[in-house]
Amino acid sequence: MTIRDEIKEIIRNNHLDDWLADYPWLIGYIGDPSASIWFIGENPSLSGVKAVDKRSPGRTENLQWNSHDGDRLLREAITEAGLKSGPPEAEGGWRCYITNAIKEPEIVAVRNEKKRDSQYWKAQAERRFPVLQRQIDSGNPKVLVALGGQAFKIINYMRKLGLRYPRLEKINHYSYVMFRPEAGSRRGPRHPDRISEFKESVLAIAQRYDA
Numbered sequence: 001m002t003i004r005d006e007i008k009e010i011i012r013n014n015h016l017d018d019w020l021a022d023y024p025w026l027i028g029y030i031g032d033p034s035a036s037i038w039f040i041g042e043n044p045s046l047s048g049v050k051a052v053d054k055r056s057p058g059r060t061e062n063l064q065w066n067s068h069d070g071d072r073l074l075r076e077a078i079t080e081a082g083l084k085s086g087p088p089e090a091e092g093g094w095r096c097y098i099t100n101a102i103k104e105p106e107i108v109a110v111r112n113e114k115k116r117d118s119q120y121w122k123a124q125a126e127r128r129f130p131v132l133q134r135q136i137d138s139g140n141p142k143v144l145v146a147l148g149g150q151a152f153k154i155i156n157y158m159r160k161l162g163l164r165y166p167r168l169e170k171i172n173h174y175s176y177v178m179f180r181p182e183a184g185s186r187r188g189p190r191h192p193d194r195i196s197e198f199k200e201s202v203l204a205i206a207q208r209y210d211a
Contacts, residue, residue: 003029006131007103014127019046019105023053028103030064031094033139036209037083039074040132040144041065041173042151043102043111043124062091065098070175073195074098074147077174077202083210095210099135101154102128115150122157129158136165142209148173171201 001009004020004027011018019026026049045067052067053059065071066089075088078096085093102124106114115121136144144165146152152170155163177198181188 003027003131003135006134010103010127010131016104019049023049023059023105025053025059025061025063026105027061027064029097029099029135030061031084031097033097033135035083035094035096036140036142037096037205038136038139038141038144039078039096039098039147040151040155041098041100041147042154043100044105046105046107049105060091068175068178069190070173070178073178073198074174077199080199081203081206081210083202083206097139097141099132101125101132101151101158103131121150121154125154125157126161129161129163132158133163136163141166143167143169143205145205146170148176169205171205172198174198 007028008018008020010016011020026044028044044064048067048071052063056063065074072088075084078084079086079088083094083096085095102121104124144155144167146155146168149170151173152168155165155168159165159168172194177189177194179189182191182194187194
C-alpha cells in the first residue's frame, strides 16, 4: 500500500472530507525520502491550498510548500543551505524531504481554536502516526526537524505512541517568521534579522547532518 493509499484509507475510515478528490496534488510530502534531513510541518493551510490551486494552471505536487511568502522563505533557506538545487520554486533538485505530521488541510484560525483542546490534535496524531512511521521506515532520515513548536509537540506525542526516529530538532516555523510578531521582542513579521536567523538555523542543520 502506498502512502497515498494509506491517506485515502484514513480519510474513508474516519469519515473525513476527501481533500485528495479536490486537490490530488496535496499528498503531504515532497522531496527525496532517502535524504538525511527531513523537515516536518504541522499540517497544510486550507486557505493557502485553495489560493495556490486556483491560480496555478499546472497542478502538480510542486504546489506544496509553494504558496505564500512563508513557503518561499522555507524554500530559499533550503536552497541556500545546499539542500536543493535550481530555483527555490522549481520542481526537483531536492536533497531533503518535507512532510507534515498531520496530513489534513485546515483553515489556520479554525484549527488554532480547535486545538485549544489538546484531545483534538492528539486524536489526529493517533490516526496519523502510522503513516509518518511508514514514511520514516521507507526512507533514511538522520534527523527530523520540527517546523515550529506545535509540530515538535505532535512528534513528541507520536513518540509516546511508538513513533521511532533517529533524532529530533526544532526550528522556528517559517510562517511565524513572516506573518507573526516575535514573542518577547519588538521584532515584527518579516524582520530582516529574523529571516536571517531562520536561514542560519536551516544552514546549521545542513552542516550537521548533510554529510
